[in-house]
Amino acid sequence: METKDLTCIGCPLGCSLVVTMENNEVTSVTGNTCPRGDAYARKEVTNPTRIVTSTVRVNGGSLPMVSCKTKEDIPKGKIFEVTEALKSITLEAPVHIGDVVLSNVAGTGVDVIATKNV
């Protein structure tokens, strides 16, 4: 049996969670004040994911950069692969919120989309 201490990020409360695991299976989650905490803890110890936000270059826009994000969570271990994949991208203005910047980034099946109009 092992335990992992986590801080829930589901909301600003930031509950301190204790996850108990046995044979890589979660046996209990304590410290959460809502079901989201329980779900977060189970996911975080088995399949942690993150939204990645970054910027890419734009030619001819109102700014030299446009902000972007992965449309959905991607595996935490792929964060740097995502930013690396964005390195070579330069868009042409106009770019709109929601435009796909890079599809299926780093083989995650998730698109990177623009988050600003430039």
Next chain:
Amino acid sequence: MKNYDLVIVGGGPAGLAAAVSARDNGIESILIIERDKELGGILNQCIHNGFGLHTFKEELTGPEYASRFAKQVFERNIEYKLNTMVMDISGDKVVTAMNREDGMFEIQAKAIILAMGCRERSRGALNIPGYRPAGIYSAGTAQRLVNMEGYMPGKKVVILGSGDIGLIMARRMTLEGAKVQVVAELMPYSGGLKRNIVQCLDDFGIPLKLSHTVIDIEGKERVEAVTIAEVGPDRKPIPGSEIRYECDTLLLSCGLLPENELSRSAGVELSPITSGPIVNDSLETNVDGVFACGNVLHVHDLVDYVSQEAAVAGKNAAKYIKEGKDSSAKAVEIFPEGGVRYTVPKYVRPTEIEDKLTVRFRVGAVYKNCYIATYYDDTLINKRKRPVMAPGEMEQVILDKSKLAEFPDLNKITIRIEEA
């Protein structure tokens, strides 16, 4: 001189939400004055996600959150001026502003909403000894350089202060290829949100050293090294605890200061605790018809609360413009005690509020399993348990109009933190 019913100083999240609310409450003649080249304020450089969970029930990035409010402003055809700096606000509500096209001009307003936001505490104000080389940035300045201009301010970074912008920039600089060596925090707790500590530091193995501060900066031209040391309970460095980090960049995230130079010129009374205006339940300052909301009023933790607060200011400004003000309404002062540092608003007029009034505040230290207690005079009205309260996060108490009505002779309201 031009005339507007309502002039809103600042087109960030506070100004936009206030404008939308004022229009929806019947004010046609509104002008938003924004100094930057687009609406949205500081949100435009906050490209990370986590905004809008309360307002839109989804996680948005800063620019997305800003654009949703900007869209509401566009849909309502609310007038705004970009690239325009307000130079002065007078006590009789004349706003002097300037830009390239119009030159310097004056506007007579019936009501004004202050929504100028805040600025970061600088290295100078922190009085950190050492050299004054390039490579020392407030976290927000670095954020603008990286996110809007696409330039990296440095390669090896030390961050002082664990405010949210500092934490966000720790991750941002790391993702863009820099090495963030440590985040030092003077206080024994972080000023930032938990989720940011987890996702911006823990995810990348960046150590957070609480009760530490920068005691020396080396490098005459560009930062070459920074020395941090542990501080005792008196916040003075403990000899022998020094650690030297070779680096080329020091980012500062050591607190935000409401930007109230214009408020002061209008005669607005400021709180020494928040550095923002002292306001009543309608978020009106001591100057009739001058309202305040957002970070110029007090520094918020979440933009959602800024939007909520600004909507209240917009609604009340509209009411003031349409109906004037009942100056005879009795105001009761809220006394923050026992760990409650301040409250916004400070004054409540029980006869003037709507059914419920949200009172926001921050606590002065970390409290675990304590209660927020509200008293009308000496009568305990409400006691609510909070598993944890920290200075980095805002707390709130809701006052009921009906309950207040039961106390016609009320002299004071007290909000305090109590142990079990």
Next chain:
Amino acid sequence: MYDVAIIGAGVVGSAIARELAKYQVNACVIERDEDVCCGTSKANSAIIHAGFDATPGTLKAKLNVKGNAMMDELSKELDIPFKRNGSLVVCTKDQDPSGLEKLLEKGKANGVPDLKILQRDELIKMEPNLAEDVTCALLAPTGGIVCPFHMTMAFAENAYTNGVEFFLNTEVKSIEKAPYGYTITVSKNPVGADALKGKSGDLSTIETKTIVNAAGVYADVFNNMVSNEKINIVARKGEYMLLDKTAGNHVSHTIFQLPSKMGKGVLVTPTVHGNLLVGPTAIDVDNKEAVNTTADGLDSLSATCSISVKNVPLRQVITSFAGLRAHEAKDDFIIREASDAEGFFNAAGIESPGLSSAPAIGVMVAEMVAAKLNLDKNPNFIGTRKGILNPNTLTMEERNQLIKEQPAYGNIICRCEMITEGEILDAIHRPLGARSLDGVKRRTRAGMGRCQAGFCSPRTMEILEREVPMSMYDITKNGGKSAFVVGLNKEI
């Protein structure tokens, strides 16, 4: 071949250059840093002393009083912000008031006008924030405050406009005697990206008949290259705290403390731009580059300033800084031709009251050089210079006319000091224009306010990039390796 090469573009070198420009002369100024006014001249008390402090008969006494008297006309001719706010040397109840009498006598001997000693009841009407223990004070109405940046730049720009060449980023490596005078080997130092990459400077030589050594804390190094009449300059560090303009009215006079066993004390003074300045400490340091502040120094200022002025609002500090005074053991300015190096003129050991004396030092050295070279007066000398326009001095109509003609004056770049793009463009495009953020700051005050350039830095960088034009990687705080950005996102 130059008639004269001046080493150092501080206030002394620049004042000498301007006075020399009144003659028909082929002159240049060699400056190690990327701008004028980068050493002692930029980090001092910004005071034009009345002149009662120096020992009668010394150069310090003579040149201070003369320099002070020149300031009214100079500030008009060269558009230098200057105000005779008067100074007070205060005596506290545990001090011997005869110290004030001695200063009064010295001042009279030095020719300082209108000195008088005032008692507390009179003082408190003038300065309500004097400390409770202050009993009496010496008032010197001719004491003044000045902008040392603008003073230095005014001299330099006016010299430049009248034909004096300026070599910036140019460091003197060695000086050799030559048949015609001297050969100076200089290194053109890289700025920005090249400097960060460690590129070394390109060497070249400058030939000159005479040299004026106005090199501040390094004046001994250059003197000792050519003369056996050795000089030893010690860098004496002074730390300061600058307070927000909200504190600028805390006192109206410059408040000195009567020196005591506890030390020389610190001054509390308004600046000519409306801030409040507290300082300096006085510690001799080995390192001539040690312009760092220290925890001890800043702490001592906080403690010491309360001796003379009560309730100094130290929470309003917006920056602290340190400067190095060029202290010479004999405690007087060294202004003369080296006896064993003909045509090598020293202006060395120029510590306090150096800023006050600079105008008079300029005249004195220029006369010495002119006599040596038999220079004729320059009939084409133009003695006036306009500073950067401060739009706040205009009426709204005038201001709007200006914005119509030059829209940049309608665009605020620095929100704290309300500095417009128009002023920054002027700072960049005028003679010896700004090429760095500090250069812009010292000329316009953009970045000198309470947020200390957090807001305007990226904006000022964009303007420099576009207007000079220059690469973002070469935009520095103050030359050398002080670049602001080191690469593009994801590419460092």
